[in-house]
Amino acid sequence: VYSEDEIYTSTFLGMYNRMLRKVKASSSFEFLHHNNFNKFRTFIKMCAGYNTLSGFLSKMTDYEKKMLFQRLVQGIENANDNLSSAVTIADTYGSIKSASEKQMFEEAILAYYEEIRYTDPEAEKLYSLILSVFEIGGQSTSTMAFNDQTVSLKILPIDRIYKEGKNIQQHFFFDDPDGKASYAHFLGTFRNGNWRIIDKGTYILIKSVRGMAVEIYANKPTTEYAGQDAIKAHFAETQRWPDVVVHRGHSYFASAAIESLTPNAEIVFLGSCGGYNNISQVLKYSPNAQIISSKQIGTMMVNDRLALELNEVIRKGQDIVWDNLWYTLDRKFAAGTTADKRFKDYIPPHKNLGALLIKTYRSML
Template sequence: MPNIKSLSAIGLCLLFAAASHPAVAADKDKKKKDKKKDEPAVIDTLIAPIPMNRQMFAGKVTQAIRGIDAKDGATDKVVFMEDAVKSKVLTQTFLVDAPLLLIKIENSTASHANKIRYERALADRLNGFRTYTGGDPDVIYYKRLMKNFEELMNAEVAGKALEFVKANPNIYTLENLDLLENNTEAKAFLYEKIGVEQPEMMIKRLNEFSRESYADPVIAAAARVAPSTIMSYAAPTSKYTNVIRRNKDQLVQTIVKIVDQSKKPFKVLPFLNQINDGSKTIAQIDQIAQNDDAYFKSLVELKTSGKAWSEVAIDEEIAYRALKYVRTVNELHEKADAVRFKSVEGFNPSEYYFMLLGGQTNEIYTSSYLGIFKRMMAKMGTTSSYELLEKVRMSHFRTFIRMAAGYNTLSTFLTSMTEDQKTTLMRSFVANLENGGRKELADAVDVADAFGSLNNPELITFLKDEVKSNYERVYKDKSIPADNREKGVIVYGLLGTIFNNASDAGQLQESVSEIPPINFVDYNSLVDKDGKVIQQVFFYGDEDGKISYGSFLTNFRSKNWKIDESNPDWITITSLVGKPTVIYANRPLEEPKDEEAQNKLYAYLDANEIYPTIVIHRGHSYHLDGSLKNLTPKVKIVMLGSCGGFHNLANVLDKAPDANIISTKQVGSYRINEPIIRELNAPILKGENVDWLAMWKNLGTEFSAKSVGDKDLFSDYIPPNRNLGAIFIKAYRKMELSQEG
């Protein structure tokens, strides 16, 4: 075992060595050897011609493969993707391995009927990718799905299907279960096993097995983590009502009772445990639910008691209720504090804590956050901040620390803790990030984002050391499952590299070679086939949207631009000097006509094969989905008037994996957005790269001469080269893909 002295010295080469490292690769090597015992020899030609009565089914496989080849517009035996590694993996999976898989089916000892079943299933998997239109595809998922297909088929041919299913109870086996059409024992095991372990996912697939007896344990398991889904299914109008109501599980029957007896069943649902054990009645909760403050306080009390049946469900309900308080405070941002914060007076520290978390989507204004935070700290009195975290059972504490760091209140929050408590908390902050599935990165992104906001040298050094220590732990500890070790090696190695180079974007770029340039966007990546840079701007029909729209137009009322306002749903702005640039922006019509205008613009752009490479969102966070729903991998710059946290960043990068994201810690202001848009267009009109370092330097100079308020607003904006959460997600995905390859 090598002695790891320093992440910064060794660099990311360790990440790529991870797959071959004994602590990570031993299990993989053993699995490969075991699999080879059952796998038939690879033969790339047919042993015998495909019989006439099976040619139609084999032909559908071939047709699907051809369709995948032509999916990118060229039949050239390449699945083209913007990312060369993704292109290589998909090409191998669908255009090389899939044709060989068809040959393996035909050469196998399976019966004629089974070969038809396998070929039907194979064509279905291939067509699933061929018709996929949801943005950037999950390459690893498709590769593993097709590998699982082959292994499951081989196992069934060898008479070992049940053995394989028991060893691989995962989503890939579930998706390929049509290979085992007549193996009821294997199907029952898989549905029940995954249903109990991942009930939230399986309950959504209830239609596949609702008639089977093993639906009952799945429903019972789902009642404990997704009771709202069970409640929906129990409604008299639901097609599943009889399936739910026949279930003998006591908790399921309590949910049915709430559906039948409560005036507001979904408000009662978080108290399922108390109703189930008889400590509260449905009528009592109905009464509490009539008062918003009393209901919110009761939810927080239930959460901190640890007696909620579903942590996920109560978290969602608390966040929804908390966001209402945040929005009320936001809307009164121009009023005196006595008026503005009246709705949040009289709460305890735990309740304030969850209010702040409720605004973590970055709907919360900086001043709203600070006002609620101040009230939380004042109400704590002599209670330490660590005791508060214990009181709330450390709920989403990484997100809270990320917010506190972002709003420069972390030092204040830590002040009341002892040194041992601080150490324990910050050690926990970066510990166990290897846990969870490969896509569960929210905690790691919180860590990366928080680090980008820190200015305490001692804390920065401490976190660097903790990341290094955790890297060594996951690297060496053979008791950690192999998949989690691989995830941990990437997560901690990447965090270490980011932390050690966060102040030098150029050095960070050299260290994280898997991601596109951080400091700039190549002008050539922004132009379309006609040499134009296409931008799309989204506006919404509320009062803020109309103000933003009017302010936006002031940037273009000059001899350098032409504004075409002839269309009732959108405007088109075209450059008259410099390189050709076209900006499309929907009008901020009254809701829901604003969305209709956006959809009409989408249809126009699609029909004319016009693909934006720059997308600008001008609206509140709750409008964000509308602006991002049609992002494509061609988009290279995304400007979000409000964004933050893992889910928003991941939503962007799921669809536009190479996007450079400009975001802000609070709701965007037109006073900041307009100068940024002007600075963004300046190099584009010259045909030059968009240089984030130069751009932010210019903006810093401009805002240094403005009011203190504008300076503060601008300081909340994060350029792409400093958006450590987005950089982390990009790099993690590329590195994960590299290890698959």
């Protein structure tokens, strides 16, 4: 919990599994209590982000779950970063799969909302927004603002990512065995009559040859730094920055892609393990971006299919309807395969509760 931004997905999952084995004989609530609930919101947020929350809650009685949810939702208006705490609540709620646990969570936050709604105007505004995100209440102003954001994220009009006669993308690859394998597989998906691959030395340029003009810039993993620098220099020279940015690599490489973002980015695809945890950082650099992320382990089998299908929609000049794209992708992966299981952890922009909360909150300021 003291290295939330630095910890690798594999490290967190490994430590989490070791911890869970040690608390097998007792409840996970007792584990939190024994540690005086130190930074427990951060830990719960990380469990939600790495899709391990259900397992953690399964080691509690119903009474303990109610106690935990009450602690989690109460008093965030007094936190140093109350929006971050609100996102933790949204992410947690979105990760709860059990209907009975969702009901307990809703009861906890509704009860606290009733306590503060007439005594603390700022707290009322924040909690009303959370209730709107959960679609279980809230004032009309926050509900309307949330509904506007949800509608705006369901469909991305093509003109937002097709500017000055073309769509520009940057894909980041990294110099390790996984990066080299992902890069080779990625190139293979574009070896068809709709695309042309041009070698630029330290990077490659993939251009559409039919339909709308699309240019995809991707550094070679073997020239990771030189390739990324060359692409950046090209964008700076042309003063045309990417509309779509895709991170392809482990979570500890994500900062390279995120820190390259500009307000021009309309789609950010975090194809890395645990990419879900980087949402707030992405929105700091690209406030209007629609974000695709994974809640656990990213895989090239899903990433490459998703990238290709997305680019086919763009090449054809169609608006991006995320529900339709997800439906198409779901049919591409054979039931029960690793890709099919991993794809279920990928979150489209309009279903990311944390991002929705941040965007709605900012729209209400």
